[in-house]
Amino acid sequence: MKLPFLFRPRLLDDLRGYDRTRFTRDLGAGVTVGIVALPLAMAFAIASGLKPEAGLWTAIIAGLLISLFGGSSVQIGGPAGAFIVIVYGILERYGLANLMIATACAGVLLFVMGMLRLGRLVRYVPVSIVIGFTNGIAVLIAASQVKDWLGLAIPKMPADFFTQLKTIAAHIDSFNPFAFVLGATCVLGLFVWPRLWHARSPVRAAMDIPGIRQASEVGARLPGPVVALVTLTLAAWYFALPVETISSRFGGIPSGLPAFVLPEFSWETVKLLVTPTLTIALLGAVESLLCARVADQLSTAPRHDPNQELMAQGIANFVVPFFGGMPATGTIARTVTNIRAGGTSPVAGIVHAGTLALVVLLAAPLALLVPLSVLAGILLFVAWNMGEWREFAHLRRYSTHYRVLMLGTFVLTVVFDLTVAVQVGLVAACVLFIQKMGSLFSVERVVNDSGLLRYKLYGSLFFGATAKIDPVVQAVETGPERPDVVLDALHLVHLDTSGLDALRQLHKAVLLRQGTLHIENLQQQPREVIERGGLVRELEDKHQDS
Missing domain, CATH: 3.30.750.24 (STAS domain)
Incomplete structure (x- = not known):
């Protein structure tokens, strides 16, 4: 049957001439990315107000679908840090069932955007707005993790930034020094770990002897988040540190397949969810296509098809809510890891999803011991890497137009939310553009x-x-x-x-x-x-x- 629109996943083209050498590279890259995705998926879900398995199965199902149907050879999909603030706010305002409906509706909207070939329109979003809301989201992610990092006894964190600060200040007397040390050690370790194995590192030079060289190469390939998660979890368990863990908060992670659940659906509900649906769809489109553009710059693979990528994101976001998942998009950290590990085709993304599924099905009980302060440390590191902080120092180099858009979007994202920030930012960009063109x-x-x-x-x-x-x-x-x-x-x-x-x-x-x-x-x-x-x-x- 011929479709009325072009639907051609990149996987079909990449499998032409596919050989054992490429499969070996994709297999190694997929396993590596799957291991990296494990702590991130749990951390993103917990920070969003969901159970850890929601993030894990989103990474598995959405990652698989995005690789199967996407328009990029190397992009890895799954839960992303940018969605933390959005999902948490929707949960608090509308509830879990409505989050699922909004995510599915956003999936339909994303697919229609790709079907209508609107993928290239995302490139018209000014870079100043993108940097502004990215930095704003990074600040909000960091603020949301202070509670677990300090081990504060707060039953439920509010979604508003200033209310969060007020709540943290009101409960500062419940500060847990053990949780703080674990989180701080995690952040410090994530900064130091890649530098230990740098080519000019004295540690790498000292280990560059025949008997230890192989161990040095293995250490250089181990992802920092995985090393931090394993070592600090073992330390907390061995010394019986009084810190909150996944087990103490959530009781456990189911080791079986997720159940298919159909949320209660009505058009009246959908009408109420227009704003969160648009927010999820807009953020998913911008994040995935920006990630794909970064992948194009780092990889020798053919350039991505933005419309096919949007349709794949739409399929993934439509499906995952029925299995208890959260919104998904392209993820820069895992995509870059895939490229650096040698991934050449969507097969690596499929292997990444399979690796995560095996870990969840076979080793889920081991995750119960993970301290939440360690996951908070990982997310603090993610927030730091997400932000374009140098842009603040370089603002004087740019025009007033650029400064107004970037700072305005940043402040609105932190004070209100992403939807307001992007809407106001785009309107301001249009007004300033009209003013500029009028002056010409x-x-x-x-x-x-x-x-x-x-x-x-x-x-x-x-x-x-x-x-x-x-x-x-x-x-x-x-x-x-x-x-x-x-x-x-x-x-x-x-x-x-x-x-x-x-x-x-x-x-x-x-x-x-x-x-x-x-x-x-x-x-x-x-x-x-x-x-x-x-x-x-x-x-x-x-x-x-x-």
Whole structure:
């Protein structure tokens, strides 16, 4: 059956000429990414207010579907840190069942966006807005983890940033030094671990002897989050530290397959969930396509298909809620890990999902001992890496336009939420763009001895620049009777209907003074607009009458 739109997963193209060498590389990369995804998936789910298995099965199911149907050769999908704040807020306001419905509806919306080939439109979101809301989300993630990092006895954290700070301050007397030390050690270790195995590291140089070189290479390949999770969990268990764990908060992680659950659905509910649905869909689209663009820069694989990627994200987000999952998107950390580990095709993403499934089904009880402060440390490290903090220091290099958009989006994300920030940011970007484009249009008076009112038009005469025709109208109204006005449009590159109306108002002012208006040297686009609007005929009729 031929579909009315193009649906061609990248996997079909990558399997052409696929050989054992590529499979070996994809197998190793997939296992590596699966191990890296384990602590992140649990941490993202817990921070979002869900049970750890929600993040694990989202990584498995969504990761599998995005690799099967996606438009990128190397992108890895799953739960992402950017969704933490969004999911937590939706949970608090609408509840778990409505989160599932909103996620499924967002999946449908994402698929339709890809089907209508709107993937490239995401690239029109200004980078200043992207950096602003990314930094804002990073701050909110860090704030949400302070409770578990400090081991505070807070039954439930609010979603609002300032209320969170107030709640933390009110419960600071329940500070747990053991949890703090574990979390701080985790963060410090994640910063130090990759530097220990750097090519110029003295540790790497000291171990570069035949008997130990192999062990050094193994250590360099071990992901920092996995090392931190295992070592600090063992330390907390061995010394019987009084810290909260996954077991003490959630009771356990089911080791069986997730049950298929159909949430109660009604159109009245869907209407109430328009805002969270749009938020999930917008963030999922932006995150996945930005991640795919980063992957294109780091990998030698063919460039991604943004529309196919959106359709894959839509399928994944539609399916995972029925298995108790959370919103999913492309993930930069796991995608970069996949590329660096040698992944060449979506097979690596499929292996990553299979690796996670085996771990959950065979070793779920071992996760019960993981201290929540260690997961908080991992997320604090994720938040630090997520933010583009240098952009704040470099703001003076950029225009006022850039600074207003970035800082405004950042503040709105922290104070309100992502939806408000992006909506206001895009409106502000449009207004500033209109103002900028309007400033590029100009009208220049040409002094001459013939008595003509001659002007040259430069740039684009559109709705944001029509006011610059007013001085010409005023010159006609205050000038001599029967004025002859000539507009040289050689450098007029664009004209819209508002600009056409401004020219028609000028023509009316000229007619009231019993004069004539000539427009010469018209380019193709302005000529087509003037002809279609009937102004050319009006000018010609007047010239014939005169």
